[in-house]
Amino acid sequence: xxxxxxxxxxxxxxxxxxxxxxxxxxxxxxxxxxxxxxxxxxxxxxxxxxxxxxxxxxxxxxxxxxxxxxxxxxxxxxxxxxxxxxxxxxxxxxxxxxxxxxxxxxxxxxxxxxxxxxxxxxxxxxxxxxxxxxxxxxxxxxxxxxxxxxxxxxxxxxxxxxxxxxxxxxxxxxxxxxxxxxxxxxxx
Amino acid sequence: xxxxxxxxxxxxxxxxxxxxxxxxxxxxxxxxxxxxxxxxxxxxxxxxxxxxxxxxxxxxxxxxxxxxxxxxxxxxxxxxxxxxxxxxxxxxxxxxxxxxxxxxxxxxxxxxxxxxxxxxxxxxxxxxxxxxxxxxxxxxxxxxxxxxxxxxxxxxxxxxxxxxxxxxxxxxxxxxxxxxxxxxxxxx
DNA sequence: GTTCCAATAGAACGGTTGTTCTATTAGAGA
DNA sequence: TCTCTAATAGAACAACCGTTCTATTGGAAC
Numbered sequence: 109x110x111x112x113x114x115x116x117x118x119x120x121x122x123x124x125x126x127x128x129x130x131x132x133x134x135x136x137x138x139x140x141x142x143x144x145x146x147x148x149x150x151x152x153x154x155x156x157x158x159x160x161x162x163x164x165x166x167x168x169x170x171x172x173x174x175x176x177x178x179x180x181x182x183x184x185x186x187x188x189x190x191x192x193x194x195x196x197x198x199x200x201x202x203x204x205x206x207x208x209x210x211x212x213x214x215x216x217x218x219x220x221x222x223x224x225x226x227x228x229x230x231x232x233x234x235x236x237x238x239x240x241x242x243x244x245x246x247x248x249x250x251x252x253x254x255x256x257x258x259x260x261x262x263x264x265x266x267x268x269x270x271x272x273x274x275x276x277x278x279x280x281x282x283x284x285x286x287x288x289x290x291x292x293x294x295x296x
Numbered sequence: 297x298x299x300x301x302x303x304x305x306x307x308x309x310x311x312x313x314x315x316x317x318x319x320x321x322x323x324x325x326x327x328x329x330x331x332x333x334x335x336x337x338x339x340x341x342x343x344x345x346x347x348x349x350x351x352x353x354x355x356x357x358x359x360x361x362x363x364x365x366x367x368x369x370x371x372x373x374x375x376x377x378x379x380x381x382x383x384x385x386x387x388x389x390x391x392x393x394x395x396x397x398x399x400x401x402x403x404x405x406x407x408x409x410x411x412x413x414x415x416x417x418x419x420x421x422x423x424x425x426x427x428x429x430x431x432x433x434x435x436x437x438x439x440x441x442x443x444x445x446x447x448x449x450x451x452x453x454x455x456x457x458x459x460x461x462x463x464x465x466x467x468x469x470x471x472x473x474x475x476x477x478x479x480x481x482x483x484x
Numbered sequence: 485g486t487t488c489c490a491a492t493a494g495a496a497c498g499g500t501t502g503t504t505c506t507a508t509t510a511g512a513g514a
Numbered sequence: 515t516c517t518c519t520a521a522t523a524g525a526a527c528a529a530c531c532g533t534t535c536t537a538t539t540g541g542a543a544c
Contacts, residue, residue: 113521128407131319135502145522147504156502207407208400215459216401219316226460233460261469265453271403272414272421281449285477292476301491323532333492335534344532 114152116142122163126210130160130217130225161224167210168232172239174200179243186247187290190259193240194283197263201270201279208271212264236260249293262286302340304330310351314398318348318405318413349412355398356420360427362388367431374435375478378447381428382471385451389458389467396459400452424448437481450474 111119120142124133135156139146153159178196183189200206207213211229218225237260244252244259266282299307308330312321323344327334341347366384371377388394395401399417406413428447432440454470 129319129405131317132405132407134500136500146524148521150503151520208404209456212396212400212456212460213404216396216404217317217320219320219395221462229460257464257469258473261450261453261457261466261473263453264456265449265451268397268400268452268456269449272400272417274409276445278449281445285446285449285473288480289473289476292480322530324530334494336491338533339490 113142113144113148117144117149117152117159118162118166120144121159122166123205125160125163126167126213127205127207129213157224161228164210164214164225164228164232168228168235171210172232172235175236176239186243187294189243190240190247190290191283191286193243193259193263194266194279194286197266197270197282198279201274206270209264209267212268233260247290249290255289255293258289259286262289301330301332301336305332305337305340305347306350306354308332309347310354311393313348313351314355314401315393315395317401345412349416352398352402352413352416352420356416356423359398360420360423363424364427374431375482377431378428378435378478379471379474381431381447381451382454382467382474385454385458385470386467389462394458397452397455400456421448435478437478443477443481446477447474450477 117138121133121138124137124141128137135146135149138159139149149159153162175193175196178199179189179192182192182195211232214225214229220226237256240259241253241256244256249255262282262285266278269276269278269281305326309321309326312325312329316325323334323337326347327337337347341350363381363384366387367377367380370380370383399420402413402417408414425444425448429441429444432444432447437443450470450473454466457464457466457469
């Protein structure tokens with residue numbers, strides 16, 4: 109019935125790490141949010157850093173699952189599937205508490221490219237790119253790998269823009285650019 | 297001859313804040329980097345936060361000056377001026393110590409959109425966008441304001457992509473997309 | 485030479501950080 | 515009932531945080 113402490117900890121940490129950043133979130137904050145004893149944290153996780161790593165893995169998993177589900181639900185044809193990526197962004201942006209890409213934010217907070225968190229961020233982006241490549245292949249685009257990189261770049265641009273300029277309708281802007289790209293590619 | 301303490305402080309703080317983030321940079325770190333006494337910091341700045349604000353203002357000024365100078369030097373015609381934005385990004389990315397956009401990073405570290413740092417970040421992006429709009433007007437593009445937003449989004453996408461995936465040649469990718477956009481706009 | 489100001493060194497402040505230790509409690513399975 | 519496990523409360527830890535205080539130094543302007 110009651111949610112076990114480990115799960116509550118991970119949920120609380122995920123919320124706070126994403127919302128306020130890793131450095132700005134103290135262990136005390138997490139304990140308060142999760143309503144869990146201090147010792148329980150070190151019983152289930154090695155350290156705060158260990159908890160951060162678990163947060164990133166969970167975030168990667170959940171975010172990509174949401175993306176896949178959304179595209180599957182909103183894709184009539186392969187071309188629409190690619191455009192659905194940007195509709196997904198739009199709904200994501202409108203959610204309360206949106207605070208950009210957790211993995212871009214991690215890269216902003218930790219400068220060493222070889223830091224464990226940074227490697228997890230790189231893996232996340234690789235997984236997303238691989239998925240976009242699948243969609244580009246399915247849409248039978250010319251140079252699908254190149255197009256996938258371009259689509260990914262448009263998504264990154266929308267996410268970053270929405271974070272600093274929330275009233276810019278960045279997802280729709282990026283969607284229009286993607287549509288233009290698809291037209292330019294498929295026409296000749 | 298010798299650089300005054302205030303300037304050394306601001307330079308050291310700028311380097312460390314940009315490289316490692318605000319939260320990860322301690323006052324002690326700044327003093328060590330600047331070779332300045334502790335009291336001197338509080339003699340020239342109100343607090344660490346005050347120093348952060350000065351860093352952001354200086355960063356905004358210098359970065360935009362570099363951009364303007366580069367475009368002025370590499371722009372044969374108005375269309376080339378727009379593409380030069382992405383050549384500027386490419387040279388920026390190749391500089392040692394590149395660590396993304398300082399203002400995106402600030403937004404990642406501070407969640408409150410009304411925080412002073414966030415407002416400074418918003419102003420920076422507004423200034424850059426205004427400049428891009430000037431270029432789009434000069435190039436006599438249809439719907440220049442809309443095109444400027446798209447160009448800005450492509451730039452954001454390149455910067456974010458380069459941060460997490462340094463081997464992706466993001467600036468060139470974005471430049472190609474911009475060129476396609478300009479062709480699509482100007483042809484009909 | 486005296487005054488003035490920028491800059492220095494270094495201790496001290498209260499508060500917070502992540503982590504560990506000790507001891508106790510509640511509930512489920514045997 | 516006894517045992518095992520998960521979870522709790524709360525003190526304690528050393529280290530670090532941003533900031534302030536006191537006292538001193540060096541050089542330039544007058």
